[in-house]
Amino acid sequence: MGQKVNPISFRLQTSKNWNSRWFASKKDFAVWLAEDGKIRDLIEKRFASRPTIANVEIERSANLVTVTIHTAKAGVVIGRGGAGINELKKVIEKVVSLPVRINVEEVRRPELNAKLVAENIAHQLERRANFRRAVKMAIQGSRNAGAKGIRVEVAGRLNGAEMSRREKFIEGSVPLHTLRADVDFYAARALGPNGTGIIGIKVWIYKGERSTK
Structure with missing residues (x-):
């Protein structure tokens, strides 16, 4: 488990x-x-x-x-x-x-906020954008804004497919087990077009290490 x-x-x-x-x-x-x-x-x-x-x-x-x-x-x-x-x-x-x-x-740099990035991807998916293009644009924007790493997962009937599936996109480093790592996380939902159900979007953004003292 x-x-x-x-x-x-x-x-x-x-x-x-x-x-x-x-x-x-x-x-x-x-x-x-x-x-x-x-x-x-x-x-x-x-x-x-x-x-x-x-x-x-x-x-x-x-x-x-x-x-x-x-x-x-x-x-x-x-x-x-x-x-x-x-x-x-x-x-x-x-x-x-x-x-x-x-x-x-x-918020000075919205590209480094996981909630804004996830909701932006969800907003694009609801407008029938290609999920790969939407995710890759979000990843590139976060990396350009200074993110050390970003991980995005989308799950559901992607692009209106008959069967649901899960796709993962990772760029850079996202150390989830390191307590001093400044990792922002958010899970958003998008309503798929034409009654294709809900598409889940999860975003992790690693901004660097913080002192725990």
Whole structure:
């Protein structure tokens, strides 16, 4: 049996951190966890038309919920004159029980973010692009941006084939067992055209080594 471990949870407290950072009592834990899920779903659905959201971090204090949105296109999230961020804040405040503050941070190199790369490939596959071309373009973009290595797996009825299969593409080094290795990972889904089912896309990006001290 293969022991599959998410590369991000494997590195928690060494080179990665939790996306939700708070401490709750037993009675509040389930409520706050559900609220975090609703916040992420709201943000993802709001900008679902194109892959722009790289990560959403949530921090809670006694009287405030701070939501930090990491995005490749800050202008799209903020909106003209901050209108977009104010509207998003009102929507989120209907879900949570505390006042909300939203921070927007721009991702300088989206080609090095596994979520953005995976969703970009998924977006192309839904528009009937050839999966090999979409993956190879994504790999080349990440390598040009400075990735030490990248691994991509796609599985499903690729290019509308009758039988599903799995294809792997690896370029460079991706040391999954090295704790100090900065490896970003994300698994995305694409809806195949003409009812051909779901195509899964997994992306690992190795950016180099971090000090674990």
